[in-house]
Amino acid sequence: MKKDICQSKSAKETMACAAKLGEQLKGGELIALWGDLGSGKTTFIKGLAKSLGVKDAIRSPSFLLFKPYKNFVHADLYRLEKMINLDELGLGEYMEDKNTIVAIEWPEKIKKYLPRKRTDIYFKTIGENEREIKIVRN
Ligand SMILES: Nc1ncnc2c1ncn2[C@@H]1O[C@H](COP(=O)(O)OP(=O)(O)O)[C@@H](O)[C@H]1O
Numbered sequence: 001m002k003k004d005i006c007q008s009k010s011a012k013e014t015m016a017c018a019a020k021l022g023e024q025l026k027g028g029e030l031i032a033l034w035g036d037l038g039s040g041k042t043t044f045i046k047g048l049a050k051s052l053g054v055k056d057a058i059r060s061p062s063f064l065l066f067k068p069y070k071n072f073v074h075a076d077l078y079r080l081e082k083m084i085n086l087d088e089l090g091l092g093e094y095m096e097d098k099n100t101i102v103a104i105e106w107p108e109k110i111k112k113y114l115p116r117k118r119t120d121i122y123f124k125t126i127g128e129n130e131r132e133i134k135i136v137r138n
């Protein structure tokens with residue numbers, strides 16, 4: 001297990017923190033982003049996607065639970081009403097692809113199906129523009 005902490009004072013710093021993680025990813029990783037609404041999960045994912053070379057603008061997939069990009073999938077399970085597994089969600093095939101990175105907001109919605117081998121990122125709101133971001137690689 002390896003831990004990293006970013007103390008971020010702006011959305012831009014959060015994106016830079018994400019880019020540092022992005023540089024270390026090889027593909028095939030699952031990233032679970034834990035934290036309250038507004039704590040910076042989507043902002044982090046924007047920075048991550050950018051560092052992975054995703055050209056499209058990342059927006060929260062409001063009607064879909066996830067949106068696949070070139071080598072990256074952004075899932076936001078906020079609206080998921082009952083716990084279903086990754087295959088039922090349609091994320092299974094992406095998770096098996098060694099070139100694709102899957103990032104999940106609100107991973108607690110599928111907590112019991114999360115693989116043990118994953119990267120957890122914990123977001124804490126400290127102040128209006130201040131966030132603590134803890135990255136734990138398992
Ligand atoms: N240090 C920071 N890191 C990330 N976002 C920040 C920060 N400071 C302020 N913000 C603002 O907080 C909001 C975070 O929203 P978002 O990334 O959508 O959070 P979440 O996906 O966790 O609900 C954005 O409006 C962003 O501009």
Ligand SMILES: [Mg+2]
Pocket residue numbers: 041042060076105
């Ligand atoms: Mg979000």
